Amino acid sequence: MIEFRSLADDEPSLSYSPLLRGFLKTFAYVAEHGGIGLTASKGFKRNFVHWAAAEFDWPGHTEADLFAVNKVLNEQDFIPLxxxxxxxxxxxxGRHYKGQFKLIKAGMEVSQHPGRLFGIITPFYLFEIDHSVWTRFPDTEIMLNWNVFLNVINVEAENGALGADLRRTFYGEPTAEHFPHYDVVMANLYTQVLRPLIWTGLLQETRPAKSFRSQESVFMKTPLWNAALKLETDPQVKRATLH
Known part of the structure; x- marks a missing residue:
């Protein structure tokens, strides 16, 4: 069973969450400017997308990362946004109103309570959003069981775990059929499980310089993981740390 603890608004570990940071900065922008302009297709206008790219400081999607492959940024170029x-x-x-995105009363209220906001957006983001829309190989399915993922990662990533080891733990050794170009199972595990955990601030990824392979990354729990999650394997982790 997955249980999220209620967090105080001044909980220090909330600073690890890029998703929460992005929300709070968006709220601050709307408060200052009255809204965010929308394109004809209802996306955020480029001036805000460029501002967000600089302000969010999103891991793997920094301003430098984004402009390295784009001359201008539309909303769809900045996936986290x-x-x-x-x-x-x-x-x-919030809602769309006369060509702008505006906060409504519920958004204004929760914008003042980071701990409560984290508790609303994180479970929904992890468990309700279909992250497979961002994968390059949507036809290669991976069995999604968040209770298993979180409880296993709780143990395996206590002192850091290689992506390749997590892939092996969940799905076994890769075989030739997994490599039309690269290990598509690892790619989908990263896009649908590991990256959402990083973006919510529960995991951190350290990737070797010039490496594009998530197999070579080390994944470690952040302080926010222990502050926010209550898991069945917590006693096992606690016993291991005492020995």
Whole structure:
């Protein structure tokens, strides 16, 4: 069973969450400017996307990362911002009104309570959003069981775990059929499980310089993991740390 603890608004470990940081900065922008301009297709306008790229400081999607492959940025070029926009409207914190995104009362209220906001957006983001839309190989399915994922990672990543070891733990050794170009199972595990955990601030990824392979990354729990999650394997982790 997955249980999230209620966090105080001044909980220090909340600073580890890029998703929460993106929400709070978006709220601050709306408060200052009155809203966010929308394109004809209802995406955030480029001036805000460029501002967000600089302000969010998103791991793997920094301003430098994004402009290295784009001359200008539209919302769809900044995947985390698209996710935040979707969450804001789906969770009814804001709405589109006369060509702008505006906060509604619920959004204004929760914007003042980071701990409560984290408790709303994180479970929904992890468990309700279909992260497979961002994978390059949607036809290669992986069995999604968040209770298993979180309880196993709770143990395996206590002192850091290689991506390749997590892949092996969940799905066994890769075989030739997994490599039309590269290990598609590892790619989907990263996109649908590990990256969402990183973006919510529960995991941190350290990737070797010039490496593009998540198999070579080390994944470690952040202080926010222990502050926010209550898991069945917690006693096992605690016993291991005492020995």
């Amino acid at each position: 698209s996710d935040i926009h979707f969450l804001l409207t789906t969770l009814k914190m």
